[in-house]
Amino acid sequence: MSVIKFGTDGWRALSAREFTFSNFAVVVQAIANLLVREELPEQPTDRKEVLIGYDARALAADFAAEAASILAGNGIPTAMTRRPTPTPAVAHAIADRLALGAFVLTASHNPPEYMGVKFIPWYAGPALSDITSKIEAEVARVYETQDIRRDDSAVPDTLDPRRAYFDALRYLIDFDAIREAGLRIAVDPMHGTTMGYLDTVLRAAGCDVRAIHDTPSPAFGGGLPDPSEERLGPLMDLVRTDYLDVGLANDGDGDRFGIIDFEGRYIAPCDFISLVTDYHLRDARVAPGAKVVRTVATTHLIDAIAERYGAEAVETPVGFKWVGEELRKGALLGGEESGGLSRGDHIPEKDGIFACLLAAEMIAKMGTPLTDQLRRLRREFPEHRWFRRNLHVDPERREAVMERFRSLGERAQVAGQKVAKVDTRDGVKVWLADGSWLLGRPSGTEPLVRVYAEARSEACQEALESLMLEMIAS
Missing domain, CATH: 3.40.120.10 (Alpha-D-Glucose-1,6-Bisphosphate, subunit A, domain 3)
Incomplete structure (x- = not known):
């Protein structure tokens, strides 16, 4: 077999x-x-x-x-x-x-x-x-x-795909704005494939680029080539100590992004994708009724932004293949919480290099750091508290845990709210009356149940976090 x-x-x-x-x-x-x-x-x-x-x-x-x-x-x-x-x-x-x-x-x-x-x-x-x-x-x-x-x-x-790929990026990204802004940028390819790609196009746009982990290493320098908050400490330090505008990172094969603000703080993918959605939809050139795509595990802040501008938010199962399918059908842009992003006029594959360049463009054209843009967005759309937890569950108990998630729909209340809807197409997603939600999905490769949630209040977040522990209690 x-x-x-x-x-x-x-x-x-x-x-x-x-x-x-x-x-x-x-x-x-x-x-x-x-x-x-x-x-x-x-x-x-x-x-x-x-x-x-x-x-x-x-x-x-x-x-x-x-x-x-x-x-x-x-x-x-x-x-x-x-x-x-x-x-x-x-x-x-x-x-x-x-x-x-x-x-x-x-x-x-x-x-x-x-x-x-x-x-x-x-x-x-x-x-x-x-x-x-x-x-x-x-x-x-x-x-x-x-x-x-x-x-x-x-x-x-x-x-050698570099020339054609770089030409495509020049069409997609406003490099004139980046050049005029004179950005100072830290780049971390994590010893992966984006060495000679992200740094090259940024330098060509007149940026002052400081690169780390930019030498070949089959062992990725002894680390994990994952641009998550836990892995980007050196990039955070470089941005802070050298007073740079932003830090940009990619994973081992360049399809995921990681972004550090000018204060050396990690910007979560859900936050960045929300910023990207707002940045594009506020553009008067975007046709009414445009579609933006997110996976079932990604923040619903995207939906709220889309509604403000008369656009439509499309939810897909987890996996960029579903996002890519919608992009091929004509959606404006799409993203997923794990650090995947692309746009309808680009390839229907997640592109971490494109995402990082888009961050630089947004800083240049908006004239403010990403952190300030995010604060403004949170003032306009308060109380979208997205979070994720990996719950370790022995394989023999995994189905029992998922059954507990399914049974949430039978409760009168969850986290102090009435249950509005339960969806079992991709794991178990429970919508609450105030717009909060909880999603449990078993990992196919690890002894984990991945739980994603978004709370519309601090009290609801605390209740949902307690509920997560209840789900795996023996």
């Missing part, structure tokens, strides 16, 4: 344990089979080239070369990067080159002992379930047959 579970983010596993060259070959061959047979849903028949990119992890380039060999063995033309490259740059190259798709060797923000591979289809966004289910079924078949075809003599074309 195959140990390979191929989902939205592809397949991630411990390197040299589950993620081996033999198992990886099965994944590549399975996808090659589907591409050659033209069996993926809505697969275009006029595209042939498949791109290959990789991050800075140990053996990532070797796995990329193995993918090129197998694809060549199946008659599929390839182009491969020659250095670690951000996932959004590879995704953009799919659209720019009209490619059939791309393999990206990355485990994103996971620890260095992990390796991963994702397949990005021709529309340059995360693979949807109808595609990943086909891939997983074919992986199981190839795992049994071990019918792998290679051409080790084939040499893939060289892929």
